[in-house]
Amino acid sequence: MTFPVVGMxxxxxLARMTHEAGIPLGIRFKILSDTPQDSAxxxxxxxxxxxxxxxxxxxxxxxxxxxxxFDHEHVPIAHLRVLEADGIPVRPGPDALVHxxxxxxxxxxxDEIGAPSPRHRIVSDPADAAAFAEEVGGFPVILKxxxxxxxxxxxxFVRTQADAEAPFKAGVPxxxxxxxxxxxxxxxxxxxxxxxxxxxxxxxESIQVDGVCDTVIAPAPNLSEALAGEAQALALRIxxxxxxxxxxxxxxxxxxxxRILVNELAMRPHNxxxxxxxxxxxxxxxxxxxxxxxxxxxxxxPRARWTVMAxxxxxxxxxMYAAYLHCMAHxxxxxxxxxxxxxxxxxxxxxxxxYGDDLDDVLERARHAAGYLRGSITE
Numbered sequence: 001m002t003f004p005v006v007g008m009x010x011x012x013x014l015a016r017m018t019h020e021a022g023i024p025l026g027i028r029f030k031i032l033s034d035t036p037q038d039s040a041x042x043x044x045x046x047x048x049x050x051x052x053x054x055x056x057x058x059x060x061x062x063x064x065x066x067x068x069x070f071d072h073e074h075v076p077i078a079h080l081r082v083l084e085a086d087g088i089p090v091r092p093g094p095d096a097l098v099h100x101x102x103x104x105x106x107x108x109x110x111d112e113i114g115a116p117s118p119r120h121r122i123v124s125d126p127a128d129a130a131a132f133a134e135e136v137g138g139f140p141v142i143l144k145x146x147x148x149x150x151x152x153x154x155x156x157f158v159r160t161q162a163d164a165e166a167p168f169k170a171g172v173p174x175x176x177x178x179x180x181x182x183x184x185x186x187x188x189x190x191x192x193x194x195x196x197x198x199x200x201x202x203x204x205e206s207i208q209v210d211g212v213c214d215t216v217i218a219p220a221p222n223l224s225e226a227l228a229g230e231a232q233a234l235a236l237r238i239x240x241x242x243x244x245x246x247x248x249x250x251x252x253x254x255x256x257x258x259r260i261l262v263n264e265l266a267m268r269p270h271n272x273x274x275x276x277x278x279x280x281x282x283x284x285x286x287x288x289x290x291x292x293x294x295x296x297x298x299x300x301x302p303r304a305r306w307t308v309m310a311x312x313x314x315x316x317x318x319x320m321y322a323a324y325l326h327c328m329a330h331x332x333x334x335x336x337x338x339x340x341x342x343x344x345x346x347x348x349x350x351x352x353x354x355y356g357d358d359l360d361d362v363l364e365r366a367r368h369a370a371g372y373l374r375g376s377i378t379e
Contacts, residue, residue, distance in 0.1 A: 007065030011038030013339035014071035014269045021285035032061045039339045055079045062088045069292045073100040091245040091292040092267045100267040103175050104146040113241045117262050120177040126164035136178040143167040144175045182253040187272035188235035191247050191287040199300040200232040206272050213271045216309040247288040278335045278353040279307025304355035306362045310370035312350040314343040317375025327369045
């Protein structure tokens, strides 16, 4: 029997963990990585080093793959259309992926399907950004470059017209959005297969620090059943309308007046779904593999009452391995996931998962472990 080869563009931690999920299934992986030191390139046997922005590199990489998928949204959409013309299944396809790659396209399409969003429009210069601010009740507003941003990069909190100059230096269109008065950020994670089967994970709370995801709580505490159901139904509808294949994360604002608004879309495994590795019957990574191969999807239900994921960021303590002794002895149930990255200040180098019946305890255990690994907690 010949098992399929999944080609994943991008060699980061998402590719590393997706490859891990395919190992028990006997699925072979091929990675297009920027460097041999990237997270996935360290553990996948079939690695091509090259530039995903070069069409011929992509075409050569795709040969011998049964399907192409991604650990980021930055591959030129036109290149993906060429791969499809070459007969290579691309999942998610370019017509879907463009909505994650270009925030302007995303907002326009969400408007078309009636998905709730913050007020927004493309702005041409700082004066136009100031005009938009007047339209939505005044500064502050949010400005985003439509392409290339992640983890808070490419996003500006703008209080005056003078503050609005920096986004326009990137040379790409700028999207202006109203500053939403929100209680917290949520994420609805779903997985959809080519034949239309879809599963939905519990809606989670995502806690951001300096624009970077710090902690995810699954399920979101004190979220009404009605609003959770609305968020899941919205994510499933977006996946269907945009014809998404694979994992879709819909990042949401829960507003002070009880609504949900779409913030961002990601069409790949996502930080808000890392808790599923240890907290769900079938992880986001395993279901993404199943989806891109059009296999039946696995059960997304949680294994425990609460699961908490805390990101491990680089700090002033480079020898994280030395901290394992304390962390593992302190909490034998702790699950540590490291990415093989060099430790740099503020860089995501891993995450930890904890689970149990007492949310306060589960939260404390996750934050203690992440802090001790970083070096910000020493006892």
